[in-house]
Amino acid sequence: MIKNITTRFIIVFVTFTMAGGFVVWTLRQSTSLQNDLFLYEREVVRSFRALHQKAQALHIDALTHILSKLVPIAREERRRETIVLENDVQKAFSALGHFNAHFFAEHSLAAQIRALRGEWSHFLKRREAFLKAAALLHNDGTAFRKAESDYMVAYRTLLHETATLEQLYRQLFRGYIEKRQSSIDAALLFSSVVAAATLILLAFLLFEVNAINHKLQSYLQEREEYQHKLAEVNEELSHYSEELESEVKKRTEEALEHLKKNPLTKLPNRLSFMEYLNKSSHASVAIFNIDRFRSYNDLFGPKVGDKIIQEYAAYLRQTIPYIYQIYHLQGDEFAVAELDRKNAATFLAMIKQAAKLAREFHFTDANGDFVLQASIGVAIDQRRPLVKADMALKHAKHSNESLVVYSDNLIQPHRYLENVTMTKELANAIKEERIVPYLQPIADTETKEVYKYEVLARLVDAEGKVHPPYHFIPLAKQIRLYPDITRIIFKKGMELVEKHDLHLSINLSADDIHHHPTRNFIIDRLALSTKSDHITFELLESEETKNYDEISHFIEKVKQYGVKVAIDDFGSGYSNFAKILKLKVDYLKIDGSFIKRIDEDSDAREFVEIIYHLASHYNLKTVAEYVSSESIYETVRAIGIDYVQGYYIAEPRPFEEIQKERRAASRAVTEEVEALNWDEM
Structure with missing residues (x-):
């Protein structure tokens, strides 16, 4: 309602302003109209009066001179009078022209004014001729009468045209006045109507304001009553709020306590453990981890896994003194800690004693009886004790020791730094293609002539130092950059083949074949080359070589382009000769671990001979790697190996x-x- 009243007041104000504006405009127009009437009187009426008077004066003057016979004597005087009269006439015509231009733009009388000027000029000429004829009256009476007749016609015509033009001025000005007066009357009427309507609206508004004022008084009275009631309610709410705050605080503490406990074992969790450790800059920590827990969990299901964790937690509680709180960090991992540095030695002795029991745990359920083992990592009086105990635990897992105590010599931090540095260097080298091919010859065993070259990857760091594969290949596999290395080496190898007509042997892993982008890149590049038959792929035989169907399909595809295939590191422990035969490979590269000691170890020689005879039976060529001395070379030559490779022949070089x-x-x-x-x- 208030908003509507405000709007109405604005409307009243605007309409009053409009009415006032129209009244002011009407007054200005009335004043302007009075000024126009005055101007008409001054410039038109006076001008026409002057024209009539000047014409009559000139006419009377002419007749007077003729009657008095003074024409010859007063010629100069008449000329002066005539000039004065003509100046007055010119002023009158200028005033008429100015008024016409200002007021009669739509109905201009300029042509009539020019015509009247012409009549004046004609009248003056006839007057002058009449006066000259009068001066010669005694000589020629006929000329005088004719001049008199022409003069009188000119005089009457001038009077008639002047009267006619005056009438036109009067008519046009009357129309102008009437039009202006009509506009003023309409504006005055409109402003009166607006003012009346505004007054009516204002009366209604005042009535509404009065009604609102009564309602406001009633509202204020009700508001006072409500405030009194609200104060009573607030007092009740304050009392209830205190009770609620107490209840919320209690529930919050319970929730926080719940968040700090593992729901499975009800032991304090990792969050509680970290809060406890943060109380001291140094601490002693022991972490207990169940070995191969995931295998039991996967084999028997999560219910059995949960039961194992619950029973192991209870077993730890029986094994570790009650003065130490046991924390359930995650999954199958538990921890205890000691913050007092004075008790560090006692804590270590306790852990070693408890480890004798905690490292073996007997578990029985419907699936049978099992003995579970645990690994324990310990950090004594250390900064960041949890991290260091975890390092010791990982070392225990890898070294098959049940308990390992952290020491600075145990975990070498510089190795982590080297890995971080090499990760960055490897990423930049791949981006800048500083992964380069080195070539090592593969020679005919009998003639030692180079048959082809194996392409071996090298990393050239930012300082130009060349790194061998074992510095970066394992890391590349861990951080999933190995496919990029394969693609770079293959691309550069193909460029060498096509530019220098080389025969190259390029290493591929099972991961390369299973990685579709790498596999497609290789096949597409082979399809574009005219020398793809110069390529041999050496497939690394390992545990990964299990998806023989996909590998077989890849081999069939590349053989369409003339590519040959070799099995690398054959005999390294995962060989499945029957499946290898199905792959239809061309070469077997015997694992270097046998070749390196073939001249000294009879078992190694016997194994190599078996491989050679099997390969010969199936028409497969054999290659001996790691031929590093003449003794090894002569031994593999005596067996009949087809090709040799190693430092005895040549080192890998650019x-x-x-x-x-x-x-x-x-x-x-x-x-x-x-x-x-x-x-x-």
Whole structure:
């Protein structure tokens, strides 16, 4: 309602302003109209009166001079009078023209004014001719009468035209006045109506304001009553709020307590443990972890897994003195801690004693009786004790020790730093393609002539240092950058093949084949090359080589482009000769662990001979890796191995060095041939 009244007051104000504006405009127009009437009187009426008077004066003057016979004597005087009269006439015409231009723009009388000027000029000429004829009256009476007649016609015409133009002025100005007066009357009427309507609206508004005022008084009285009641309610709410706050605080404490406990074992959880450790800068911590718990959980299901954790937690509680709180960190991991540095030795002795019982745990359920073992990592009086106890636990897991105490010599932090540095270096090297191919010859065993080269990856760091594969390949597999290395080496290998007509052997892992983007990249690149038959893929035989169907499909696909296939590290422990035969490979590269000791170990030699005979039976060529000495070379040659590779033949080198060596050898042969030819001559 208030908003509506405000709007109405605004309307009243606007309408009053409009009415006032119209009244002011009407007054200004009335004043302007009075000024126009005054101007008409001054410029038009006076001008026409002057024209009539001047015409009559000139006419009377002419007749007077003729009657008095003074024409010859007063000629100069008449000329002066005539000039004065003509000036007055010009002023009158200027006033008429100015008024016409200002008021009669739509109905201009400029043509009539010019015509009247012309009549005046004609009248003056006839008057002058009449006066001259009067001066010669005694000589020529006929000329006088004719001049008199023309003069009188001109005089009457001038009077008639002046009267006519005056009438036109009067009519047009009357129309102008009537039009202006009509506009003023309409504006005055409109402003009166608006003012009346505004007054009526204002009366209604005052009535409404009065009604609202009564309602407001009633509302204020009710509000006072409500405030009194509200004060009573607030007092009750305050009392209830105190009770509610007490209840919320109690429930919050219970919820926080619940959040700090593991729901399965009801032991304090990792959050509680971290709060406890934060009370001191140094602490001693022991972590207990059930070995191979995931296997039991996966094998027998989560219900059995939960039961194992619950019973192990109860077993720990029986094993560890009650002065130490046991914390359930996560899953199958528990911890105890000691914050007092003075008790660190006692804590370690207690843990070692408890470990004798806690590292083995007997568990029985419907699936049978089991003996579960646990690994224990301990950090004594250390900063960041949880992290260091976890390092000791991981070391215990990998070293098959049941309990390991952290020491600075146990975990070497510089190894972590090296891994971080190498991760960054590896990522940049891949981005900048500083992964480069090194080539190691594979030679014919009998002739030692290079048959082809194996492509081996090297990383050139930002300072130009060359890193061997074992520095970055395992890390690349961990951080999933290995496919990028494979693609870079394969791309650069194909460039060497196509540019220098080399035969290359390139390593591929089962992961490369199972990784669809890498596999598709290889196949697409082979399809674009005219020398894909120069390529041999060495497939690394390992536990990963289980999806033989996908590998077999890949081999069939690349063989369509003339590619040959070798099994690398054959005999390394995962060989399945029957399935390998189904892959239709071309070469077997015997694992270097047998070749390195073949000249000293009879078992190794016997194993290599078995592989050779099996390969020969199925028409597979054999390659011996790690041939590092003449003794090893002669041994594999005696067995009948087809090809050899190793430092005895040549080290892996960049292609640029191999190319220089080949060019040097070529020049030497050329020089020798030229020398022989010269000797014969």
